[in-house]
Amino acid sequence: MKRIGLMTSGGDAPGMNAVIRAVTRSAVVENIEVYGFLRGFAGILDKEYKKFTYADVGGIMERGGTILRTARVPEFKVPEVRKKAADILKDLGIDVLVIIGGNGSLTGGKLLSEEQGISVIGVPASIDNDIAYTDMSIGVDTCLNTVVDAMQKLKDTASSHERAFIVEVMGRTSGYIALMSGLAIGAEAIIIPEVPTDYDALAEKMWDERKRGKINSIVVVAEGSASAYTVARHLENRIGFETRITILGHIQRGGSPTAFDRILASRMGNEVIKAINDGDFDVMVGLSKNDLIRTPLEKVLSENNTLDMEIVKLAGILS
Amino acid sequence: MKRIGLMTSGGDAPGMNAVIRAVTRSAVVENIEVYGFLRGFAGILDKEYKKFTYADVGGIMERGGTILRTARVPEFKVPEVRKKAADILKDLGIDVLVIIGGNGSLTGGKLLSEEQGISVIGVPASIDNDIAYTDMSIGVDTCLNTVVDAMQKLKDTASSHERAFIVEVMGRTSGYIALMSGLAIGAEAIIIPEVPTDYDALAEKMWDERKRGKINSIVVVAEGSASAYTVARHLENRIGFETRITILGHIQRGGSPTAFDRILASRMGNEVIKAINDGDFDVMVGLSKNDLIRTPLEKVLSENNTLDMEIVKLAGILS
Amino acid sequence: MKRIGLMTSGGDAPGMNAVIRAVTRSAVVENIEVYGFLRGFAGILDKEYKKFTYADVGGIMERGGTILRTARVPEFKVPEVRKKAADILKDLGIDVLVIIGGNGSLTGGKLLSEEQGISVIGVPASIDNDIAYTDMSIGVDTCLNTVVDAMQKLKDTASSHERAFIVEVMGRTSGYIALMSGLAIGAEAIIIPEVPTDYDALAEKMWDERKRGKINSIVVVAEGSASAYTVARHLENRIGFETRITILGHIQRGGSPTAFDRILASRMGNEVIKAINDGDFDVMVGLSKNDLIRTPLEKVLSENNTLDMEIVKLAGILS
Amino acid sequence: MKRIGLMTSGGDAPGMNAVIRAVTRSAVVENIEVYGFLRGFAGILDKEYKKFTYADVGGIMERGGTILRTARVPEFKVPEVRKKAADILKDLGIDVLVIIGGNGSLTGGKLLSEEQGISVIGVPASIDNDIAYTDMSIGVDTCLNTVVDAMQKLKDTASSHERAFIVEVMGRTSGYIALMSGLAIGAEAIIIPEVPTDYDALAEKMWDERKRGKINSIVVVAEGSASAYTVARHLENRIGFETRITILGHIQRGGSPTAFDRILASRMGNEVIKAINDGDFDVMVGLSKNDLIRTPLEKVLSENNTLDMEIVKLAGILS
Known part of the structure; x- marks a missing residue:
C-alpha cells in the first residue's frame, strides 16, 4: 500500500x-x-501529522483557511534542514509528498526532490495567480x-459623497489582484508594481472627470507599489479634495471558497492521485483551458506568470 | 463613422x-x-433602440439582468421576419450587429448574416455553459x-436533521449546472439528462451511507432530467425517510455578476470592437486558456459543449 | 457545583x-x-450527551444548523415518556434543562416542569417569529x-423579462416570513394565511401595473396559504402571461447567522446563566427594546405573536 | 395639496x-x-431639487448610498445661512422638511424649526447607533x-497562521460598531473610547491564550480610540509575535441594505407621512420594541445613546 504526505504551505x-x-x-x-x-x-520537521480517512475530510470543503495550517519556514533554505525532513519522510514510509502552495513552497519541494530523492507533486495555491503553467x-x-x-x-458610498477612495490590496511583487479587481469594479486608477505611476x-485625470460631473473615484493600489497612505498624500496634494483609505489586509486570504475554487481544487486534488498512479512525479498539476495538465516543477519554477498588458490597457479604456 | 447595433437575447x-x-x-x-x-x-422589428454614450453605461456593470432586456422571438424563425429586421438595420445604417446570447440567439444572427448580408459578432452568454469554442x-x-x-x-440544516434534500436546478438539455454545483457542494447524488438514473x-447508496452514520443527503437534479417532486417520490418509496424540496428557479439567472463574469464580460466586449476594427465578422468571441479567440459562428453552432464525463466520475468519488 | 442540560429542539x-x-x-x-x-x-431519552467545555464551543458561533442537532419527538406528548426523561435528568444530576427551540419545544419543557418538577429555562428560536414575549x-x-x-x-431577471415570479416561503400557520420579505423586496403581492386571497x-392589479409599464411582478406566498403551483395556476388563468416558480425550502433554515442573530444569541445565552444564578426558573428569556427580559413559560405559551396588520397595509402601499 | 422637502444628510x-x-x-x-x-x-441653499413621483423611487430600495447624495455643510452653523435656507423652503411652498440623518443633521433641523418656524420631521440614520429614542x-x-x-x-486565515489581526472600524466617539462586531465574531479584545485600554x-491575556493553544487572535479597535497601527505597535512590543492590519474604512457605509434595514426604513418612512397627517411636527420617528414612536427632536438631541456596559462585560466572558 502506498503512503503519501500532504501539506499546505506559505x-x-x-x-x-x-x-x-x-x-x-x-x-x-x-x-x-x-x-x-x-x-x-x-x-x-516536528513530526506533527495525522492519518486522514475519508470521514476526516468531511465538511471541510466549504471552509476557508486550511485545517493543516500553514507556516513559513525560512530554515528550509538550509540544505541540512531539508535533509532532515527527507529522512523523516523516508522513516515514515512516505512515497510521495504532495505540496499545496505557491512558488516558494514548490521550490522547497523541488529541492527535496533533486537533493534528497523525495518524489513530490505540487498543487498551485496562491491568491496572486503568479504561478506559471x-x-x-x-x-x-x-x-x-x-x-x-x-x-x-465603496462605490455605493462614493456615489453619495464627493471624494476619492484609496484601496490597498495584496500583491508584493504582482499587481494581479489590483488589476483584475480594478477592472471588475471600474476603478478610476490602478497602481501596480509593473507600471510606473x-x-x-x-491627478489631472481625476480632476478632469470631476469637472465632467463624475462624483466618485476609486483608486486601487497593490501593496508592493505603494501604501494607501502614500497614494493618498500624493493625490491630496494635487487634487485638492479629500481621500479616504481602506486596507483590506488578510480578509483577502479568507472566506468560503467560490464554486470555481471548489471545483478547481476538487479536480486538481484528484489529478494528484492520477499522477501518482501514473508514476508521474516532480510535476505540478495545472489548469489549461478546461483541462488538467502536468508540468515538471523545474519548468514551472523557471517562469513567472506576468501581467497581461492588454488588460492594463483595457482597464484604462473602460473606467 | 461606423455604427453598430447591440442586443441581448434569449x-x-x-x-x-x-x-x-x-x-x-x-x-x-x-x-x-x-x-x-x-x-x-x-x-x-419594433425599432425600439437608444443611442448609447459613455455615460449611459455607467453603474451598470454590477447589476444583474440586462438593461436592454431580452425576449424570445419565435417568429424570427420565419425568413420574411429576418428580412424585415435586416431592412430595418440597413435603414438605420447599422454596419454590424452585436448579439449577446446563447446558441439560439447566435443562430438567429448567423441566419441574418447568411441570408441578409448583415455582419454579426456574437458574445456567448448562457448559464448552461453549452456554447462551443x-x-x-x-x-x-x-x-x-x-x-x-x-x-x-441546505447543508447546514441537513446536518441538523435526518433527511434527504432534493434540489432542482436549471438545465433543460444540459446537466452542467447540476454537475458542477453538485461537485462543489459534495452532493450525494447528481441526476442529469446525460446519465440514466x-x-x-x-436508494441503496443513500441507505448504506445512513447506516455508516451519515445524517444528511443532498440530491441535485437538472430540470431536464426530472422534477424534484418526481425524484422525491422515487426516493421516498425506496429509502423510507423524509425528503424536502428546493426549486431554485430563476434566482439562478440573477444576482450581481462575480468578479470572473465581470472580467470576462469586459474582455469579450472589448474584443468585439477589436474584431470590428480588424474586419473580422460573423464570428463569436470566446475564451481559450486566458486568451480571447474568435471562431466563425458556423463552426461554433455546428458543435455543442458536452459534459466532461471525467467530472461525473469525480463527483461520485468525492461525495 | 451546578449541572445543567442543554438541548436544541424542533x-x-x-x-x-x-x-x-x-x-x-x-x-x-x-x-x-x-x-x-x-x-x-x-x-x-437515549442518554446521548456530551459534557461541554469552553473549548468545545469554539468556532461554532458562525456555523448554521446546530451541533447538538434537533429532532421532532412526537412521543414526548405521552406523559410516561416525559416521566422517563425526567428520571434520566435527575439521575444525571441535572439541575436545570435549557431548551433552545420554538413553541412546541417550550411546551414540552413546560410540561416537564409542571409534571415532573424539572426546572426549565427557554430560549426562543424559530424562523417564523411566532413566539410571544x-x-x-x-x-x-x-x-x-x-x-x-x-x-x-429574481428581481434582476424579472426586470429583463416580462413575467410574474411566484416564490413560496416557509410559514405553515404564520405569514411572517412572507410578509416581511415581501415588504423588504417590494413584492407585488403577498399571500398569507392571515388574509384571504x-x-x-x-390578477386585475397585476394587469393594471403591466399596462402602466411595469415589466416584472414578484408574488410571495407562505406555504401555509397555498403552494406556489396553486398560485401560478390561479394567476395564469387570469392574467394570460407566464409565471415562473421558486420554492426556497430548507435553505431558509440554513446559513451562517447574521450579526443580529449572533448578538441576540450571545446575550440570551448569557441571560440563561444569570437567570439560573438568580434562581429564576420556568421562564423564557426574551428581547424587549434593547433589553433582555424573562417571562414565565406559562405566560409565553398562552399567547401567540400575531401579524401586525399595519405592516400588511404598508406592504400594499409601498409595492 | 401639501408639499414636503426630503433630504439625506451627514x-x-x-x-x-x-x-x-x-x-x-x-x-x-x-x-x-x-x-x-x-x-x-x-x-x-443651491435650490437643487427634483419632484419625486411613485416611479422615480422604483428599484432604489436595494441600493446602498443615497440617490439624494449627502454632504456635510459646516456653514449651516451660521444663523444667517439657516435663515436663507428657510426662506428658500418657504418660497418653494414646502410645508415640512423631512431630514434623514444623524444627530448633527437633526440638530440643523431643530434649529430650522426653532429659529425659522420650518416644520421638521427626522428619521434616524447613522451606522454608529448613537441616536437616542x-x-x-x-x-x-x-x-x-x-x-x-x-x-x-480573517478568522479563517487566523486559524491557519499564528498571528494577531488588528481590525480598525468606524466610530469617532462611539465604540458601538467595534463592540457589537467584536461580540459577534468572538474577538479576543475590543478597544473602544468608552473603556481605557x-x-x-x-498582551498578557493574548500570551496566556497562546500558551493554552489558541493560535489566532482578532483585536477590534474603534477609530476614535486608536489607529490600528498604534495598537499594532503597542502589542508587538509586548507580545513578540507578528500582527497584521485591516482598515475597513468606508466599506462600512456601503452595501445593499439588509432585510432589517429595509423593513425599518419602510416603516419609518411611512410613519413620517402619518406624523404629517397627524400634524405632529418637530419630532423624530423611532423604533421601540416592535413599534414606531415619535419623540420631540429637542428630547432626542438632549440625550445620547451610550454603550451598554453589560455587553462590554459579556464580550469579555464569551471570547
Whole structure:
C-alpha cells in the first residue's frame, strides 16, 4: 500500500481545504494512505501529522483557511534542514509528498526532490495567480470576489459623497489582484508594481472627470507599489479634495471558497492521485483551458506568470 | 463613422450588462456609434433602440439582468421576419450587429448574416455553459455561485436533521449546472439528462451511507432530467425517510455578476470592437486558456459543449 | 457545583450554535457544568450527551444548523415518556434543562416542569417569529436575509423579462416570513394565511401595473396559504402571461447567522446563566427594546405573536 | 395639496434609499408632493431639487448610498445661512422638511424649526447607533453585517497562521460598531473610547491564550480610540509575535441594505407621512420594541445613546 504526505504551505488561500479533501478521498479509493502534516514543512520537521480517512475530510470543503495550517519556514533554505525532513519522510514510509502552495513552497519541494530523492507533486495555491503553467491557482477566484465585493460597497458610498477612495490590496511583487479587481469594479486608477505611476497625470485625470460631473473615484493600489497612505498624500496634494483609505489586509486570504475554487481544487486534488498512479512525479498539476495538465516543477519554477498588458490597457479604456 | 447595433437575447445571464458597458465604452474610444436595441430581435422589428454614450453605461456593470432586456422571438424563425429586421438595420445604417446570447440567439444572427448580408459578432452568454469554442460563457460563474451558496445553506440544516434534500436546478438539455454545483457542494447524488438514473442503486447508496452514520443527503437534479417532486417520490418509496424540496428557479439567472463574469464580460466586449476594427465578422468571441479567440459562428453552432464525463466520475468519488 | 442540560429542539434556526456557545462559556465562568443532549428530547431519552467545555464551543458561533442537532419527538406528548426523561435528568444530576427551540419545544419543557418538577429555562428560536414575549426569536433575522437575497436575484431577471415570479416561503400557520420579505423586496403581492386571497383582484392589479409599464411582478406566498403551483395556476388563468416558480425550502433554515442573530444569541445565552444564578426558573428569556427580559413559560405559551396588520397595509402601499 | 422637502444628510448609511422610497410612495397615496433636495442642506441653499413621483423611487430600495447624495455643510452653523435656507423652503411652498440623518443633521433641523418656524420631521440614520429614542437607527444592521463578514474571513486565515489581526472600524466617539462586531465574531479584545485600554493586561491575556493553544487572535479597535497601527505597535512590543492590519474604512457605509434595514426604513418612512397627517411636527420617528414612536427632536438631541456596559462585560466572558 502506498503512503503519501500532504501539506499546505506559505500564504494560505481559500480552497486549500477542498484540495485536502479531494486528495484524501481520491487516495482512499485507490487504496493509498494519506498522512497530513501540520504547518507545512514545519510539521515534517516536528513530526506533527495525522492519518486522514475519508470521514476526516468531511465538511471541510466549504471552509476557508486550511485545517493543516500553514507556516513559513525560512530554515528550509538550509540544505541540512531539508535533509532532515527527507529522512523523516523516508522513516515514515512516505512515497510521495504532495505540496499545496505557491512558488516558494514548490521550490522547497523541488529541492527535496533533486537533493534528497523525495518524489513530490505540487498543487498551485496562491491568491496572486503568479504561478506559471496553470491558468488559475487555487484561491485566486475567491480572493478577487472578496476584493470586488468590498470595493462595490465603496462605490455605493462614493456615489453619495464627493471624494476619492484609496484601496490597498495584496500583491508584493504582482499587481494581479489590483488589476483584475480594478477592472471588475471600474476603478478610476490602478497602481501596480509593473507600471510606473505618474501622479501628476493621475491627478489631472481625476480632476478632469470631476469637472465632467463624475462624483466618485476609486483608486486601487497593490501593496508592493505603494501604501494607501502614500497614494493618498500624493493625490491630496494635487487634487485638492479629500481621500479616504481602506486596507483590506488578510480578509483577502479568507472566506468560503467560490464554486470555481471548489471545483478547481476538487479536480486538481484528484489529478494528484492520477499522477501518482501514473508514476508521474516532480510535476505540478495545472489548469489549461478546461483541462488538467502536468508540468515538471523545474519548468514551472523557471517562469513567472506576468501581467497581461492588454488588460492594463483595457482597464484604462473602460473606467 | 461606423455604427453598430447591440442586443441581448434569449435567457438572461449575469454579466450581460458588463458586456454592454464594455462594448459601448470600447466603441466610443474607437469613434464607433452604438445603438442598443431593446428586447433582442423584437427591438429591431419594433425599432425600439437608444443611442448609447459613455455615460449611459455607467453603474451598470454590477447589476444583474440586462438593461436592454431580452425576449424570445419565435417568429424570427420565419425568413420574411429576418428580412424585415435586416431592412430595418440597413435603414438605420447599422454596419454590424452585436448579439449577446446563447446558441439560439447566435443562430438567429448567423441566419441574418447568411441570408441578409448583415455582419454579426456574437458574445456567448448562457448559464448552461453549452456554447462551443469558449471555455466559459458569460453568466455561468455567477449562476454556479448562486446555486452553491443556496445548497451550502441546505447543508447546514441537513446536518441538523435526518433527511434527504432534493434540489432542482436549471438545465433543460444540459446537466452542467447540476454537475458542477453538485461537485462543489459534495452532493450525494447528481441526476442529469446525460446519465440514466438508477433509483434503486441510488436508494441503496443513500441507505448504506445512513447506516455508516451519515445524517444528511443532498440530491441535485437538472430540470431536464426530472422534477424534484418526481425524484422525491422515487426516493421516498425506496429509502423510507423524509425528503424536502428546493426549486431554485430563476434566482439562478440573477444576482450581481462575480468578479470572473465581470472580467470576462469586459474582455469579450472589448474584443468585439477589436474584431470590428480588424474586419473580422460573423464570428463569436470566446475564451481559450486566458486568451480571447474568435471562431466563425458556423463552426461554433455546428458543435455543442458536452459534459466532461471525467467530472461525473469525480463527483461520485468525492461525495 | 451546578449541572445543567442543554438541548436544541424542533425546526432548526441559524444562531442556535451561538446560543450553545454563550450558555456554555457563561456557565464555565460561573462554575456550572454543561451537558449537551443530542437531537432534542430524543437525546435525553437515549442518554446521548456530551459534557461541554469552553473549548468545545469554539468556532461554532458562525456555523448554521446546530451541533447538538434537533429532532421532532412526537412521543414526548405521552406523559410516561416525559416521566422517563425526567428520571434520566435527575439521575444525571441535572439541575436545570435549557431548551433552545420554538413553541412546541417550550411546551414540552413546560410540561416537564409542571409534571415532573424539572426546572426549565427557554430560549426562543424559530424562523417564523411566532413566539410571544420577545421582539425577535433566534434565526428570524438570518432567515429574512436569506429570503430577501434570493428574491433580489429574481428581481434582476424579472426586470429583463416580462413575467410574474411566484416564490413560496416557509410559514405553515404564520405569514411572517412572507410578509416581511415581501415588504423588504417590494413584492407585488403577498399571500398569507392571515388574509384571504382574492385572485381576481390580484390578477386585475397585476394587469393594471403591466399596462402602466411595469415589466416584472414578484408574488410571495407562505406555504401555509397555498403552494406556489396553486398560485401560478390561479394567476395564469387570469392574467394570460407566464409565471415562473421558486420554492426556497430548507435553505431558509440554513446559513451562517447574521450579526443580529449572533448578538441576540450571545446575550440570551448569557441571560440563561444569570437567570439560573438568580434562581429564576420556568421562564423564557426574551428581547424587549434593547433589553433582555424573562417571562414565565406559562405566560409565553398562552399567547401567540400575531401579524401586525399595519405592516400588511404598508406592504400594499409601498409595492 | 401639501408639499414636503426630503433630504439625506451627514455620513451616509445603507437604507437611506429605502426611506426615500417609503416617504415618497406613502406621500403619493396621501396626495402629498415630495421635493427631493440634493446633497443635504447644500441642496436647499443651491435650490437643487427634483419632484419625486411613485416611479422615480422604483428599484432604489436595494441600493446602498443615497440617490439624494449627502454632504456635510459646516456653514449651516451660521444663523444667517439657516435663515436663507428657510426662506428658500418657504418660497418653494414646502410645508415640512423631512431630514434623514444623524444627530448633527437633526440638530440643523431643530434649529430650522426653532429659529425659522420650518416644520421638521427626522428619521434616524447613522451606522454608529448613537441616536437616542430609537432602538436602532437606519444603517446600523447592514454596517454590522459588513464588519462581521469581513472579520469572519480573517478568522479563517487566523486559524491557519499564528498571528494577531488588528481590525480598525468606524466610530469617532462611539465604540458601538467595534463592540457589537467584536461580540459577534468572538474577538479576543475590543478597544473602544468608552473603556481605557491596558495594553500590558491585553498582551498578557493574548500570551496566556497562546500558551493554552489558541493560535489566532482578532483585536477590534474603534477609530476614535486608536489607529490600528498604534495598537499594532503597542502589542508587538509586548507580545513578540507578528500582527497584521485591516482598515475597513468606508466599506462600512456601503452595501445593499439588509432585510432589517429595509423593513425599518419602510416603516419609518411611512410613519413620517402619518406624523404629517397627524400634524405632529418637530419630532423624530423611532423604533421601540416592535413599534414606531415619535419623540420631540429637542428630547432626542438632549440625550445620547451610550454603550451598554453589560455587553462590554459579556464580550469579555464569551471570547
